[in-house]
Amino acid sequence: MDINLTEAEKIKILNSDDLYGIMQKILLREGKIDQNREHFWVIGLENNNRILFIELISLGTINKTLAEPMEVFSLALQKRAVKIILCHNHPSGELTPSDADKDITDKLIQVGLIVNTPVIDHLIITYKSYLSFKDTGLLEKLEKSTKYVPKYELERRIKEEASKIAKRQEKIEIAKQLKRKGVDNETIAFSTGLTVQEIEKLRVKKL
Structure with missing residues (x-):
């Protein structure tokens, strides 16, 4: 589901704080209906890091959400996003990335390289705070992983x-x-x- 954004919300993302400011508002808005479920969004960016779109990919359970590569990159390729940021919430309020969070990020990083639409960050958010994979060095670590790298690569x-x-x-x-x-x-x-x-x-x- 494509999230409707005002022109004021289609800002240029300079750092993770900028994106969290937008995603916190979206979480508060959507949380009124499904506040106990994980939401997984994809944020498409233009070359200058201006937000092109924000799409809700899936709704999960209280501690799990599904994000298939086809779903994640479909709109990004259609709208010609040059890079994407992943974002999902933790209803528990805990910001520590789970093994599943790391695993799906690892997989999507590799798919992004194949389709030439790199994943440049993954935010875990709550109503009060967030964690950035990039800022903590976790994204760089996962970029070096070979778990999902094709054999030919x-x-x-x-x-x-x-x-x-x-x-x-x-x-x-x-x-x-x-x-x-x-x-x-x-x-x-x-x-x-x-x-x-x-x-x-x-x-x-x-x-």
């Missing part, structure tokens, strides 16, 4: 990392050869792309 990342290591090792070998010939560190740095500090640490016997 994992293989691509492994090959990419192996290629980076090989290229770096090649630069180090070239740097060692130049250092053996007495070339100064600044010139070696310019030629290889390594830093002067990295080159200084290389131990070689001059020819």
